Amino acid sequence: MPIPPSTPTPRLPRSEWLEREREHQDRADAATRGRRERAGTGRTHPVDDFLFTYYPFRPGLLRRWHPGANVVLENAAHEERATWKWYLTDGDDVSVDVAAFHTRNERSIRFIVGLLTRTAQRAGNFGCFGLHEWAMVYRQGEHRHESPLRLSQGDTDAVVETHRISCTHFDAFRFFTPAAVDLNSEQAHPVLPSRENQPTLEQPGCLHAGMDVYKWAIKLGPLIPGDLLLDCFDLARDIRELDMQASPYDLGDWGTVPVAIETPAGKAEYVRRQRGFTERSNELRARVVAAVTPDRAAESVPDLR
Numbered sequence: 001m002p003i004p005p006s007t008p009t010p011r012l013p014r015s016e017w018l019e020r021e022r023e024h025q026d027r028a029d030a031a032t033r034g035r036r037e038r039a040g041t042g043r044t045h046p047v048d049d050f051l052f053t054y055y056p057f058r059p060g061l062l063r064r065w066h067p068g069a070n071v072v073l074e075n076a077a078h079e080e081r082a083t084w085k086w087y088l089t090d091g092d093d094v095s096v097d098v099a100a101f102h103t104r105n106e107r108s109i110r111f112i113v114g115l116l117t118r119t120a121q122r123a124g125n126f127g128c129f130g131l132h133e134w135a136m137v138y139r140q141g142e143h144r145h146e147s148p149l150r151l152s153q154g155d156t157d158a159v160v161e162t163h164r165i166s167c168t169h170f171d172a173f174r175f176f177t178p179a180a181v182d183l184n185s186e187q188a189h190p191v192l193p194s195r196e197n198q199p200t201l202e203q204p205g206c207l208h209a210g211m212d213v214y215k216w217a218i219k220l221g222p223l224i225p226g227d228l229l230l231d232c233f234d235l236a237r238d239i240r241e242l243d244m245q246a247s248p249y250d251l252g253d254w255g256t257v258p259v260a261i262e263t264p265a266g267k268a269e270y271v272r273r274q275r276g277f278t279e280r281s282n283e284l285r286a287r288v289v290a291a292v293t294p295d296r297a298a299e300s301v302p303d304l305r
Helices: 013-037 060-065 098-121 153-159 207-220 226-245 264-290
Strands: 087-090 094-095
Touching: 013 226, 060 098, 060 226, 060 264, 098 207, 098 264, 207 226, 207 264
Parallel strands: none
Antiparallel strands: 087 094
16 A cells, blocks of 8 residues: 655646646657658657657657656646546545555555665676677577677677677577577576566666566556656666667668777677666655655565565
């Protein structure tokens, strides 16, 4: 069940929450403009479109502003949001029905809060160098992306074979080619990365885990304030750019400058940016957990062992 706030419930005057909503919509529209303009044209973008194909969330969902839990919107009872799922009215005021959302989604909330907290508490792995993308094309004649490789297939395979592959994220590992699976050092664990052992293996240095903060935030729906959701989306977009810059693909036609992780300079650049994303993702993990379990976020994390 939700933890009652220990401070008076914030109340937003109509003029203030309407302004916040407009600012949120403008920011969301700017972030999704490219995707929306390509819709229906048959054109795709190998970097930007990923956040709308890998994660099945439409741009319109990002545009919907929520004030977050335990915030009262004054004089909103006659607005469309008063009819939205997980909202309730009290006279002329509207707020998120926190109790109902927690009751209906308790299991998911417990999993997400536990995963985010555990991930943030672990040491980051800064020796993977984004080789998961290379393992997805290892010894493979046909590739998932249409863009050509930066190196020949033989040279690409050699990069994989001369590096330590240490992927901890199931949603990256599951796309490894059969030949690359046996190279993953995570086989030291009783089982390979899987959905079941995700809470055990997830670590904050992983680019995919950082992108996933956006996925977890959007799954928490109206409990997450709009600015926090868009901060998570912005992080995912920035991470995706590095993910593809460090990949074996040649994306020069899209203006993507490669980070050549097969070289010492490229490795150093990758790790520098990876550490920055780790700090940002952990900050966002803490904000998401606090938004769901205010005042006692740390104590409320369930033991999922």
